[in-house]
Amino acid sequence: MNLRFTTLSIIFTLVFNPIFGQDIRVNSNRLDSTLMQLATFGKNEFGGSDRVAYSDYDVKGRAYVIDLMKKAGLEVSIDFAGNIIGKKAGKNPGLKPIAFGSHIDEVPNGGDYDGPVGSLSAIEVVQSLTENKIITEHPLEVIIFANEEGGVIGSRALVGSLSKEALQVVSNAGITHYEGIKKLGGNPDRIPELKRKPGDLAAFLELHIEQGANLFNEKIDIGVVEGIVAIQWWEFTFKGFANHAGTTPMDLRQDPMLPAAKFILAVNETVRSIPGRQVGTVGKIEAKPGAGNVIPSEVTLNLEIRDLSSEKIWSIYRQLEEKAKTIAKEFNTSVSINHIEVASDPALADPKIRQIIQEKAEMLGLSTLSLPSGAGHDAQEMAKIAPMGMIFIPSKDGISHSPQEFSSKEDIANGANVLLHTILELDKKLQ
Numbered sequence: 314m315n316l317r318f319t320t321l322s323i324i325f326t327l328v329f330n331p332i333f334g335q336d337i338r339v340n341s342n343r344l345d346s347t348l349m350q351l352a353t354f355g356k357n358e359f360g361g362s363d364r365v366a367y368s369d370y371d372v373k374g375r376a377y378v379i380d381l382m383k384k385a386g387l388e389v390s391i392d393f394a395g396n397i398i399g400k401k402a403g404k405n406p407g408l409k410p411i412a413f414g415s416h417i418d419e420v421p422n423g424g425d426y427d428g429p430v431g432s433l434s435a436i437e438v439v440q441s442l443t444e445n446k447i448i449t450e451h452p453l454e455v456i457i458f459a460n461e462e463g464g465v466i467g468s469r470a471l472v473g474s475l476s477k478e479a480l481q482v483v484s485n486a487g488i489t490h491y492e493g494i495k496k497l498g499g500n501p502d503r504i505p506e507l508k509r510k511p512g513d514l515a516a517f518l519e520l521h522i523e524q525g526a527n528l529f530n531e532k533i534d535i536g537v538v539e540g541i542v543a544i545q546w547w548e549f550t551f552k553g554f555a556n557h558a559g560t561t562p563m564d565l566r567q568d569p570m571l572p573a574a575k576f577i578l579a580v581n582e583t584v585r586s587i588p589g590r591q592v593g594t595v596g597k598i599e600a601k602p603g604a605g606n607v608i609p610s611e612v613t614l615n616l617e618i619r620d621l622s623s624e625k626i627w628s629i630y631r632q633l634e635e636k637a638k639t640i641a642k643e644f645n646t647s648v649s650i651n652h653i654e655v656a657s658d659p660a661l662a663d664p665k666i667r668q669i670i671q672e673k674a675e676m677l678g679l680s681t682l683s684l685p686s687g688a689g690h691d692a693q694e695m696a697k698i699a700p701m702g703m704i705f706i707p708s709k710d711g712i713s714h715s716p717q718e719f720s721s722k723e724d725i726a727n728g729a730n731v732l733l734h735t736i737l738e739l740d741k742k743l744q
Contacts, residue, residue, distance in 0.1 A: 337445050339733060341726035344437045347381060348725070351417065351433065352425040361422035361716035366460035367486040367493030374417050375497065378432065378457055385440040387455060393504050394470030395459035395497035401439055403452040403740075411739055412454040412699070413438070413518040413732065416461035416691060421485055423462075424718025426725075430706065431520040432457050434729035441733060449740040451515055458691045459497055466490055468694035473508035480504075514699035515743045516666060519692040520732045521703060522720050526711025527684055534679035534727050536705025537670050540661035541686045541693040542619040545626050546653035549576065549637055553646040555602060555610035566608055570600060572640045572648070573612040579636045580616060584629060590685055591620035591629065621659050621685045660693040666702030666739070673734040679727055688713075704731050 354374035355364030364370040379397060382389045387399030400410070415431025435455045442449070459467035463484045469475040480491040480501055494501045523529070528536050553567035577595045584593035594617045600609040616633065618626045634650060641648040667683070674681045684705070692701050706728035709719040 337441060337447070337733065339434070339437045339441045339726060339729040341722060341729075343440070344433060344725060344729060345722045347433050347437070348425065348429055351377060351429050355419065357422065359422060359716055362419040362425055363421060364417070364419045364423075365421055365485040366418035366463050366466070367484055367488055367496050371418055371486075372496065375457070378417060378436070381433070381436050382439075382455060385436050386443040387436075387439055391498040392471075393494075393500045393507050394467050394475070395494045395499035396467040396471065397457035397459075399436070399439070399455035399457075401453040401455075403449045405450045406452065408451045408744070409513065409515040410452040410454040411449070411516050411518075411736055411743070412456055412514045412695070413520075413736065414456035414458065414691075415519050415521060416458045416467070418460055418462050420462050420714045422716060423714050424712075424716060426522050426708075426718050426720045427524070427713060428461055428521070430522055430720060430725055430728065434520050434725065434732055437729055438733045438736065447737075449737070451740050451743065453736070454514070459494065459499070460484065460490065461691050463490070465689065465691055465694050466494075468691035470504050470507050471509055472694050472697045473505070474694065474697075475504060509698050511698045514695075516663070516702065516739055517692060517695040517699040518666070518702050518704070518732060518735060519690060519695075520728045521686075521690060521705060522708045522713060522718070523705040523711070524688050524708055524713035526708070528682060528705060528707040529709055529711060531682065532680075533682040533707070534724070535670070535674040535681045535731055537667055537674070537681050537683045538662050538703035538705055539667070539683055539685050540621045540659055541688075541690055541696075541703070542621050543623045543626055543659040544617065544619050544657045544689075545623075545630065547616045547630065548613055548651040548653060549573075549616060550611055550613040550649045550651070551576070551641055551646050552611045552649070553609065553644070556608045558606045558608055561608060567645050568608050569612040569644075569646045570609055572637075572644045572646050573598065573614055575640050575643075576633075576637050577614065579640065580633060583632055583636065584618070587625075587629065589620065589625065590687075591618065591625060592687060593618045593629065593633075615653070619687055621661065623659060657689065657693065660696035660701065662696075662702050663700035665742075666700055666735070669738045669742070670702055670704055670731060670735050673738060674731050676734065677727070677730055679731065702735065704728055704735070
């Protein structure tokens, strides 16, 4: 009888215990409630969020988040860059932490879901583990990054790539990053002491809304992020000859607006003709002298190309460079090209983490799609020091950075559950 009871107990434990059967889920109602409460900090008359980094709304929102982190059982501190760090001890203090998180600051008149989904889901994951009395082998670290929208300031500080010059740039709050970090409780003079080295973390994960329409349009639950794209910028300046718009015959003009217009069409045609998910954009154009009754002397436009492969980006650029020169000659004009140093390198997601995200989504009965992130994230910086993985959930109609930004309660819970089970699996496999 005792033997039978023991056997039944073991079976019951294996099937129903969260640690073994992994029958654990986040509290979706609580997660939705905390997201809606955070959204009240900075809500404006247009329905958008003005919780830009370093604003009073940001400070109040961070205080709310810190309280949630403490209630979840995290030991909370603010580092020298203003990042909020929440730590939970693991069974094996000799193991490196598994870190995860996002940001809560927004663009001016932004939405309620962008960074907050990943941040509050990270806290909810820890809360769920605590309530289910699950202690991981690895220490856990929840990071709420400072000022992601203003240039991934907090994550750049953590990996040692935030310069003193960058600290003097004026932020969206109207104060410098140096002043803003002090307002958040950091110490910008000691930021160099923060730098973490490769190997200091076992892994880093970030849950985020897609900020695109791929998942929403295809009715897919979870995006398994392949990586965060590289970005390259150039300026193309087409030069002609300024002259009177009324007295200069059409056949005697050296109008640089014409090759500029044709080149913009060539960008679209060239980028679309190549297989893949690369994108090319001309988002800015300036004519000089800029008068309605003067044929321009020169027209400058920017070109941005994004892709996971830097090699592909430069291959596309070289094609466009040749086309620009050919087009300029066609209109008896010239073209000069300047590479703008705002480039970012691609950050590829770790293949093993991608596989785990895929498997855990399938375990939860969720559909998946592998795709790149066309937007930058804190995970891009963290990939410099740790194996990185990102989980996307659908954005309604692909809208982001807007008061119309929306992800459903169910989609958010799905993402949080994939994050939870990915962490549990990494905890077992990263011994």
